[in-house]
Amino acid sequence: MFIADPGNSLVVADWSQMEMRILAHYSQDPLLLDAYTSADEKDLHTLTASRMFSKAETDVTKSERSIAKMINFGIVYGMTPIGLYNRSKPQGIEVTEDQCERFIDDYFRTYAGVKRFLKDVEWVIRERGHVRSLFGRRRRVSGRTKRQIRQAQNFVVQGTANDLAKDALARLHSALPSGAKLIAMIHDEFICECRADQSEEVRQLMIDVMQKSPDGFIVPLKVNAHIGQSWGDCK
Numbered sequence: 001m002f003i004a005d006p007g008n009s010l011v012v013a014d015w016s017q018m019e020m021r022i023l024a025h026y027s028q029d030p031l032l033l034d035a036y037t038s039a040d041e042k043d044l045h046t047l048t049a050s051r052m053f054s055k056a057e058t059d060v061t062k063s064e065r066s067i068a069k070m071i072n073f074g075i076v077y078g079m080t081p082i083g084l085y086n087r088s089k090p091q092g093i094e095v096t097e098d099q100c101e102r103f104i105d106d107y108f109r110t111y112a113g114v115k116r117f118l119k120d121v122e123w124v125i126r127e128r129g130h131v132r133s134l135f136g137r138r139r140r141v142s143g144r145t146k147r148q149i150r151q152a153q154n155f156v157v158q159g160t161a162n163d164l165a166k167d168a169l170a171r172l173h174s175a176l177p178s179g180a181k182l183i184a185m186i187h188d189e190f191i192c193e194c195r196a197d198q199s200e201e202v203r204q205l206m207i208d209v210m211q212k213s214p215d216g217f218i219v220p221l222k223v224n225a226h227i228g229q230s231w232g233d234c235k
Contacts, residue, residue, distance in 0.1 A: 002231035009199040012234035013206040013225035014189035015165075020044060021219045022134075022160050023076060028218075029113025036219045045069040051110040052103060063093050071107050075114065076157045078150030079104070118153050125152040133159030134214065135167070161188065164214070164221070172209045177201065191231065199227045 004010045015021075024032035031051070035042045042057075049060040049068035060068075070087050071079065081101035088095050095103075108115040125131055125143035131152045132138055139155040141148040165188060172190065173182055180194035180202045190210070194202045203225045210223040226234040 004193055004229050007196055008193050009196045009227050009229060010231060010234060011192045011194060011199055011202045011206060011225060011227050012189060012231065013192075013203070013210055013223050014187075015210065016222040016224055017044065018161050018164070018188050018221070019076065019157050020072060021221060022157050022164075023114060023117070025217055025219045026156060026160075027111070027113040027117035029111045029117075031111060032113065033219065041222075045072055048072055048107065048110065052106040066091060066093060067095070067103055068107075071103060075104075075107065075118075076154055078146070078153060121153045121156055122149050125149060131156050133163050134217070135160070135163035137163065167214070168210045168212070171212070172206060175205060175209055177205075203227055 002010075020032070021036055024036050031047070032044075035044045035047055045065050045068045046057050046060050048071070049064040050057040052068060053060065053064050067084070067088065070084060074083065074087070081097055081104055084100040084103060085095060085097045088100070121131060122143065125141060125148070129142060130138045130140040133156065137159055139152060139159065141152055143149055143152060165185070169182070169185060169190065172192075176182070176192065176194075177198060179198055180192055182190065183193050184191040190206060192202055192206065207223045207225050211221045213219075213221055228234040
């Protein structure tokens with residue numbers, strides 16, 4: 001339904017696992033950092049599953065990878081065992097609540113740095129009543145309830161993701177050549193429309209601008225970008 005004007009193309013670019021990379025930056029967990037900074041970048045969900053289920057990465061099943069993926073993305077939202085159970089069932093993954101509790105325990109044993117980071121955020125919010133994103137924006141909560149603690153933990157990661165995206169948005173707007181324009185931002189995805197003959201130039205520009213990390217950010221950002229006549233072509 002979303003198409004470029006005649007003679008134009010759409011260029012769609014989005015970050016790969018942006019929030020997990022931010023979590024790696026803040027937690028400085030050795031295993032997470034290795035997954036994102038090694039020369040041969042690893043599939044994080046398969047890596048997590050292999051450590052949780054004590055098996056080689058090549059032996060990880062689709063179901064085990066799905067569980068690891070849900071935990072990887074859900075942990076900064078304060079995912080509980082019952083939350084993991086409720087997400088698993090609709091996807092046809094047969095697990096019990098006790099198994100889900102063990103999965104999350106295994107995750108924190110695997111990524112001890114993530115557990116320390118979440119505990120540190122909890123201490124900060126209780127001590128000073130606010131947390132900051134990477135660019136210094138504050139979220140004020142008292143930290144008196146588990147929900148507020150989860151909100152604070154999530155804000156550090158998602159607030160930083162928002163900072164990085166909005167900064168890149170402003171820089172990209174200034175850098176786009178004549179004939180190209182930003183037309184949408186959906187979550188961590190930017191959509192530009194440009195003349196068809198300049199689409200590759202715009203695609204590379206979007207990657208270069210969006211992959212630029214702020215000073216002190218220790219995990220490389222990765223961006224995927226595609227050209228098409230419709231939004232669907234680029235997915």
